[in-house]
């Protein structure tokens with residue numbers, strides 16, 4: 001049984017990742033911003049007694065990450081997954097995400113939640129990851145983070161915040177290799193969730209099951225993996 005840490009487990013891909021790992025018999029440490037309102041997560045925990053614990057965490061608030069790290073002192077983590085993140089444009093108003101209307105405050109918020117927060121969180125929980133046997137650090141990013149694949153333009157805040165995270169992932173894959181920690185950036189696909197909208201192509205369950213398979217194939221030999229939920233490599 002592995003211990004899998006997953007952020008944003010109250011809904012969408014994060015909830016399905018938690019379900020998939022619990023169904024495989026693992027223990028899950030989940031996070032969400034509002035534990036009291038995470039009804040689906042609570043039901044999931046009741047279906048798997050003693051194997052799901054839920055902690056509050058906000059990626060734009062360093063004190064909440066410090067409190068989480070304090071609550072988890074001494075707890076080994078085999079697989080770290082930062083799934084939580086923000087998106088603008090599919091199910092939310094995209095009018096401020098186009099050239100000519102870009103908004104600094106909103107853009108900085110996207111950087112905090114999508115690029116800076118996930119790395120600071122990994123930094124805070126690194127002692128736990130080093131204690132674990134799995135030694136895998138995974139970040140859910142997106143295909144639009146790829147500069148090489150950008151043929152469509154637009155999506156400035158989504159793309160740049162994830163591209164910045166990808167650059168940090170690449171650095172971590174180099175810096176942490178000596179510790180035996182494998183690092184990956186995984187695109188979930190275009191998923192029918194609050195972020196992806198109803199016009200998306202796949203369900204959260206399909207995305208999560210694919211991501212779990214990709215993570216099981218991650219080793220120190222293929223660290224710096226950038227792939228989609230089907231395991232297809234994405235150029236940086």
Ligand SMILES: NC(=O)c1ccc[n+]([C@@H]2O[C@H](COP(=O)([O-])OP(=O)(O)OC[C@H]3O[C@@H](n4cnc5c(N)ncnc54)[C@H](OP(=O)(O)O)[C@@H]3O)[C@@H](O)[C@H]2O)c1
Pocket residue numbers: 007008009010011012013014032033034057058059060083084085086087113140141142143188189190191192193194195196197200204
């Ligand atoms: N759906 C897609 O097509 C798609 C495509 C590319 C990438 N992604 C990425 O895949 C991941 C999973 O998304 P999803 O599709 O499952 O979307 P979702 O259902 O909207 O879930 C997003 C999760 O991230 C959490 N979150 C957002 N900002 C946060 C912050 N600042 N601090 C802590 N938690 C935060 C949300 O919490 P609340 O419920 O409190 O808001 C929620 O738990 C996200 O990183 C998303 O950007 C999704």
